[in-house]
Amino acid sequence: MEQKPHIALLPSPGMGHLIPLVELAKLLLLHHDFHITCIIPVLGSPSKAMKAVLQALPTSIDHVFLPPVILEEEEIKGLKLEVQAMLTLTHSLPPLRDVLKPTRFSAFVVDPFGIDALDIAKELNISPYIFFPSNAFALSLVLHLPKLDETVSCEYRDLPEPIKLPGCIPIHGRDLLEPVQDRTSELYKMFLSNTKRYRLAEVGPIQSGSSNQVDKSESDCLRWLDNQPHGSVLFVCFGSGGTLSYEQTNELALGLELSGQKFIWVVRTPNNESADATYLSDQTLGNNPLAFLPKGFVERTKGQGLVVPFWAPQAQVLSHGSTGGFLTHCGWNSTLESIMQGIPLIVWPLFAEQKKNAALLAEDLKVALRPKTNKNGLIDREEIAKVVKGLMF
Structure with a gap:
């Protein structure tokens, strides 16, 4: 009997990134009957909410917690949330490799803050994918960002007029994503670089409304x-x-x-x-x-x-x-x-x-x-x- 394809999913730390990947896992199971493992990085201890979501998963979706990352307060003080998430993932790469290596995974899915983990997928000959969990409005910004970067000289929040993105209402620069609010930061440069690297396929929205079910x-x-x-x-x-x-x-x-x-x-x-x-x-x-x-x-x-x-x-x-x-x-x-x-x-x-x-x-x-x-x-x-x-x- 042919073995089911086994898919590994790696969300960034935090519930906001876990839930959409869990919903993706449910759809992959429903439509393709894949075997799925969610690999969970955590900063400190997993939350009650996170445990509730994972415990409610179908039996064909496994989950594995990576060893908790402990960051000193001085190490993360003043760092933006997105940088903390990426730092947590960076510290989680060695145990992630240990989880991926013994199993024959067919595909490895990360969200935008887990792109560094794709190097491990390449090393282990696992097909890599990036899942973008936000909306088409955010995606329009991502795709349009290189052009904005070329044509705007100041910080986007200082623009006197709203920014016009294809297919979207005009939006003030101060209301854009946090990662693009400081154009001198390494986070912005990484964000800008990643917008130019990957092909896209539309699959959403995928929210089922069934997460966090309790008695x-x-x-x-x-x-x-x-x-x-x-x-x-x-x-x-x-x-x-x-x-x-x-x-x-x-x-x-x-x-x-x-x-x-x-x-x-x-x-x-x-x-x-x-x-x-x-x-x-x-x-x-x-x-x-x-x-x-x-x-x-x-x-x-x-x-x-x-x-x-x-x-x-x-x-x-x-x-x-x-x-x-x-x-x-x-x-x-x-x-x-x-x-x-x-x-x-x-x-x-x-x-x-x-x-x-x-x-x-x-x-x-x-x-x-x-x-x-x-x-x-x-x-x-x-x-x-x-x-x-x-x-x-």
């Missing part, structure tokens, strides 16, 4: 939703690792309370350093995030909302009949999950390509509202309450 009896938020009126609940979640400052967390809490709107809020411990500071770490190992909410907030909003620490089964929450809106950081996985369920959005971008996604959703597709920041760069409680009411009433 309803084990989820407080799903049981709580069962008791709420249809379309009455605003789901508030900033992805698998987005964090707000202490002051912004306070304003969001008071804004939700002021709105009078029913809500489920997935809360993380605030961080004043960076919105992506916890993206590559397991936040559940830290402080109880509920301790940082305004005094008395949880008690005052007990009949109005539910506060959930760290993580919730997002796909199931968004598909629940009681959910009527989604306040989101605009990660592309979250965006696809909400659009698939017909859920309108409040967009609150934090990092990576999320500002671009927010512009797409609010200005082009017109399925979202985007709150305004005040002169101090905060979205204040009054603005939050106004936008929530505008979406939900």
Whole structure:
């Protein structure tokens, strides 16, 4: 009997890159009945959310965790998230080779931050592929970037007029992807170089909405939703690792309370350093995030909302009949999950390509509202309450 082709998939660290590769794995299994192994690099310990996704995979999809990468704080301090992800992958290359070498893999798939791993595939005579998990808007930028680089002399964010990309709405330079915001950086140069190297085949979008499935009896938020009126609940979640400052967390809490709107809020411990500071770490190992909410907030909003620490089964929450809106950081996985369920959005971008996604959703597709920041760069409680009411009433 002929042996099934065996495919290896390597996502970059973090849930945002794991989920689309998992969805790709499911489709490869469904349509081709391949044997698939997901090889997972991690910075520190795997998160609860990551384990939940991997444990829910079909039995024909295996997963292997590479040894955890431990980076000293001095080593990563001040580094952008994308650089931290690539550094984690670089440290993971020797054990990756050890995983790939004994098995006869037919193909090896990485995402754009794992391109260095393709050298190992070439060494072991495994067919290499790159999976681009973002949207066509981002892809248009990637393909057009060499021309932009030639014709624009300043930083893109300093351009007085919006940038016109083929097939896209005009977008301000400040809303482009994080890797292109500093043209002097090595990250930008790498990004620019990679845009010229590879051929493309369109395969998406591939989101099934089935990631993070959990037993309803084990989820407080799903049981709580069962008791709420249809379309009455605003789901508030900033992805698998987005964090707000202490002051912004306070304003969001008071804004939700002021709105009078029913809500489920997935809360993380605030961080004043960076919105992506916890993206590559397991936040559940830290402080109880509920301790940082305004005094008395949880008690005052007990009949109005539910506060959930760290993580919730997002796909199931968004598909629940009681959910009527989604306040989101605009990660592309979250965006696809909400659009698939017909859920309108409040967009609150934090990092990576999320500002671009927010512009797409609010200005082009017109399925979202985007709150305004005040002169101090905060979205204040009054603005939050106004936008929530505008979406939900």
